[in-house]
Amino acid sequence: MTTPRQRARAATMQEIIRIGRRHLAEHGAAALSLRAVARDLGVVSSAVYRYVGSRDELLTLLLVDGYDELGASVDRALAGVAADAFRERFLVVGRAVREWALREPSTYALLYGAPVPGYAAPAEQTTGPGTRVPATLLGITAAADAAGCLDPVDPAPVGAGLAAGLAAVRTEFDAPLPDEVLVRGVLAWVSLFGAVSFEVFGQYGPDRMGDPGELFEHHLAGLADRVGLRDA
Structure with missing residues (x-):
């Protein structure tokens, strides 16, 4: 109490x-x-x-608060989606990330934009909150794989260096996936945030591609296809 x-x-x-x-x-x-x-x-x-x-301590508080708010937004969006609707869950996560980022562009920029000069985020405080959404995405991929709901995709060769990096990701996120599947999940994660960053930071130019929301939906569907996700 x-x-x-x-x-x-x-x-x-x-x-x-x-x-x-x-x-x-x-x-x-x-x-x-x-x-x-x-x-x-x-x-x-x-x-x-x-x-x-200190100012750095304030920045850390704002980072953690932003990561937690983004993670909570994703969790709320997923609450009404069936656990075995793997493709739909992936799409819902992507939409929730984009909606939050457009609603909170300055906080998104702190989380995913250029580093703040002179500041280094303390990993012990920020890694957990900062990997919450990636963990959700990789969890969806792992659950789909376990349920036999990943369509086969022609695997690209994975070299020794990348395999070592993927092994670290596998351990950190408790994602028991083979390299050829895990690399798809990681690429979907970074590609999702890359597309959101492109829009938040105004990289589409003044006409914003006419309809950035529709473009994002095409991108999101393509990522789901590349991972091979389908609903049970």
Whole structure:
């Protein structure tokens, strides 16, 4: 059971994160300032250091908050989709990622854009939240493989270096997939976020390809085909 003091501290931390995300949207990650956050929080700058020790600590809080929010959005989207509807689950994840990214472009940029100069994310705090969506995607692929719902796709040769990297992915994500299947899942993951980044960062140009949503649906369906996913 939490005490009133603990609840008050948690509420203040959430307010710091809320203000930090607003400043992120208005000024960008490189310009984040704890003094500015303290001013908007209504406290002297020294008081905010009782909650957040540095700008880097604030960036880490915003990273984890963003990853968790994205992961929760994906989980909510999947809640109503049958566990054995593997292709549909993949499509739903992709749509949820895109919708969240377009709704929260500044936070998406912090998560998947250019590194913030002088900041290195602490792996022990960010790796778990940051791999939540990739783990979901690889989990869908592994479940489809176990259920016999992966169509055969001509495998490309996997060299020794890539095989070692895939072995590390297999262990980290507990994805018991052969190399020729795992590489498809990894490519789908990076291709999904690449397409979302292209749209969020305005790389389609002023006409935005006419209908970026339709283009994304074509891309998403192509990724599902490349993995070989089908519903049970």
